[in-house]
Amino acid sequence: DGGITQSPKYLFRKEGQNVTLSCEQNLNHDAMYWYRQDPGQGLRLIYYSQIVNDFQKGDIAEGYSVSREKKESFPLTVTSAQKNPTAFYLCASRVGGSVTEAFFGQGTRLTVV
Amino acid sequence: AQKVTQAQTEISVVEKEDVTLDCVYETRDTTYYLFWYKQPPSGELVFLIRRNSFDEQNEISGRYSWNFQKSTSSFNFTITASQVVDSAVYFCALSETGANNLFFGTGTRLTVIP
Numbered sequence: 004d005g006g007i008t009q010s011p012k013y014l015f016r017k018e019g020q021n022v023t024l025s026c027e028q029n030l031n032h033d034a035m036y037w038y039r040q041d042p043g044q045g046l047r048l049i050y051y052s053q054i055v056n057d058f059q060k061g062d063i064a065e066g067y068s069v070s071r072e073k074k075e076s077f078p079l080t081v082t083s084a085q086k087n088p089t090a091f092y093l094c095a096s097r098v099g100g101s102v103t104e105a106f107f108g109q110g111t112r113l114t115v116v
Numbered sequence: 117a118q119k120v121t122q123a124q125t126e127i128s129v130v131e132k133e134d135v136t137l138d139c140v141y142e143t144r145d146t147t148y149y150l151f152w153y154k155q156p157p158s159g160e161l162v163f164l165i166r167r168n169s170f171d172e173q174n175e176i177s178g179r180y181s182w183n184f185q186k187s188t189s190s191f192n193f194t195i196t197a198s199q200v201v202d203s204a205v206y207f208c209a210l211s212e213t214g215a216n217n218l219f220f221g222t223g224t225r226l227t228v229i230p
Contacts, residue, residue, distance in 0.1 A: 045207065046220040105218055110159040
């Protein structure tokens with residue numbers, strides 16, 4: 004079935020470590036997004052990519068990095084520079100442009116220990 | 117600047133009651149798109165509806181209905197005869213023309229009590 008797969012579902016990180024969250028889609032969508040969700044807050048955009056080998060910073064990109072080497076994949080790295088990384092991370096994709104809805108993965112819950 | 121406000125942080129209703137979730141938005145664009153998503157406990161956001169700014173017709177889908185009023189910049193969501201399975205966090209979102217982002221409200225947590 005077509006969809007978006009995020010892994011792992013739960014991730015624990017020690018302070019000072021970098022960790023990478025995986026996002027894969029088989030919907031043939033051009034655009035992909037990473038959002039962060041904190042309790043009581045809406046989803047905030049970290050990075051997005053409209054096409055392979057191109058990506059743009061969102062509202063809260065500091066402490067994060069991404070790559071888009073393949074259309075299907077958009078991994079997010081949470082670096083040690085991110086001071087408060089504990090959150091729920093959601094990956095999304097859509098066909099492109101503002102007229103279409105985004106489809107979401109099941110999320111990765113990252114906890115710093 | 118675009119903004120989406122969901123003033124109701126949490127709502128609890130008894131099963132079979134009707135419930136309305138409010139969404140108020142701000143945008144300078146004349147062409148824009150509004151969305152509702154449901155986030156069940158599993159975490160994945162489920163798309164419910166998309167509405168463009170030129171279509172103010174209300175929409176009904178089963179027990180769900182949406183009321184879009186440009187005059188008050190509102191896009192409210194009503195669940196009729198609520199069920200326990202409706203318990204979730206519901207997000208309203210806005211996308212402006214040419215924008216690369218969906219801008220989300222802070223969500224409303226709905227609890228349906230059996």
